[in-house]
């Protein structure tokens with residue numbers, strides 16, 4: 017039982033406040049104006065205790081009725097056991113502030129660089145020719161140059177979550193800018209294969225940091241109701257970066273030393289991000305972690321321009337309380353306790369399984385083999401302008417990430433995964449068959465032979481099936497795993513996302529370092545058939561284990577995962593939330609919480 021009261025003012029669970037709650041309830045029952053009935057809330061410091069958070073009227077900002085109740089509705093009191101409580105209170109009725117948009121786009125430059133730096137290698141490998149060590153690159157060389165970035169990213173992503181907690185998100189992203197720069201300069205000036213590989217490795221350190229921290233940063237600054245979409249903006253920048261890299265690669269294909277220019281272009285976004293972050297703040301959560309509450313209030317004030325200062329302070333109190341819930345008085349103790357917690361609490365461990373499995377599936381279904389080597393493949397299949405064909409593939413990836421942007425909350429994460437994976441499987445089977453009839457044989461030393469030279473129908477089928485594969489991939493498994501932070505509760509979110517991001521890069525490393533060898537040893541048909549088989553197995557995994565999380569509160573995600581994967585319950589709850597949101601929108605026309613009623617998630621789960 018709790019009631020809500022409109023606009024601003026903050027209270028906690030004291031006796032006086034309970035009295036206020038009672039008054040508020042009377043008003044709600046008596047007049048039904050300006051209040052909403054809501055759930056009992058949990059005390060943020062004690063999981064077992066129930067408390068009531070009361071919002072007092074702000075007499076300076078709002079209009080009051082005869083009883084002192086505000087006439088316009090904005091604020092809802094909800095269970096206080098996760099970071100989002102005040103976010104919800106603040107963000108309903110709020111437009112996204114330009115400040116949040118700027119921060120999102122500046123952070124998403126990391127996504128762009130992730131995409132650009134992993135994307136340009138496809139065309140660079142083709143156009144390097146004999147520029148390194150005065151000889152052509154073998155398949156082994158190409159794999160090392162490509163895999164070096166994945167290896168670097170794997171190593172840095174293991175430490176990135178903890179480093180972001182110790183030094184801050186912004187400094188870590190700025191440090192990644194330095195790594196990008198050093199890596200790029202080494203590559204631009206490379207005359208030897210090994211200098212190129214080391215440059216790619218250092219660049220990879222930057223990519224790993226950016227790939228973890230950018231979505232985390234966005235997730236921390238984003239208002240809850242649009243968090244999913246803002247995180248997909250990072251994915252859009254990522255696939256956009258790959259597309260731009262392919263486009264530039266095609267443009268510079270015939271230019272002498274064009275690949276050096278291609279690498280050099282990567283310096284532009286990294287410098288822009290560095291300069292922008294010089295003037296921008298870190299996330300409020302980080303400031304709270306470091307006890308810099310004034311700074312946190314300043315950032316929140318800019319993020320939620322209409323929010324009264326009392327509400328901002330309540331948010332800070334909540335973040336502060338959450339901060340204390342991680343046991344341990346020193347950083348190593350805290351880190352150790354978090355590691356213990358993620359493995360021993362069943363809901364956390366299930367979240368970990370899902371986070372890592374989805375990232376693993378994303379990589380082992382083979383997409384990046386195309387991202388990294390499509391130039392080499394299309395060249396072998398007989399397309400003289402292989403870079404241009406690669407653009408179409410990267411373009412499809414980008415366009416369908418945009419489709420995912422619109423579908424991820426409406427159709428739901430689980431649903432787009434279950435559409436995407438069988439689609440990928442079907443496309444890969446067609447691709448495997450087409451390769452069989454094309455009669456391509458990859459041999460050692462970077463050589464390949466093809467039975468049917470030139471433009472053939474099977475060549476076209478290979479390309480079409482790859483395009484379909486790209487579309488289904490981007491729609492589901494290419495995008496959904498990066499929503500990983502919603503799986504984990506605040507206390508283990510950093511470490512959980514580190515594990516799953518490292519799984520992503522581990523998978524990417526395996527694919528990058530084995531793909532060309534697989535083409536040689538088990539033929540292209542065998543390789544693509546293997547990816548098809550893995551997509552099918554992944555479909556069954558998602559079908560049986562991945563709950564529908566769209567529209568669910570973070571606390572509800574934890575409840576869903578408490579004693580199993582609870583697919584059925586999650587689907588019912590997600591559907592209910594969607595209907596409630598639609599009802600709110602219809603009744604208020606602008607997303608306010610008029611007539612909003614929500615029963616306890618636990619009750620609803622029992623119903624399901």
Ligand SMILES: O[C@H]1[C@H](O)[C@@H](O)[C@H](O)[C@@H](O)[C@H]1O
Pocket residue numbers: 134251254255258378383384387413494495498520524
């Ligand atoms: O989500 C991204 C995206 O799908 C990219 O195209 C791919 O190269 C990355 O590995 C992946 O993490």
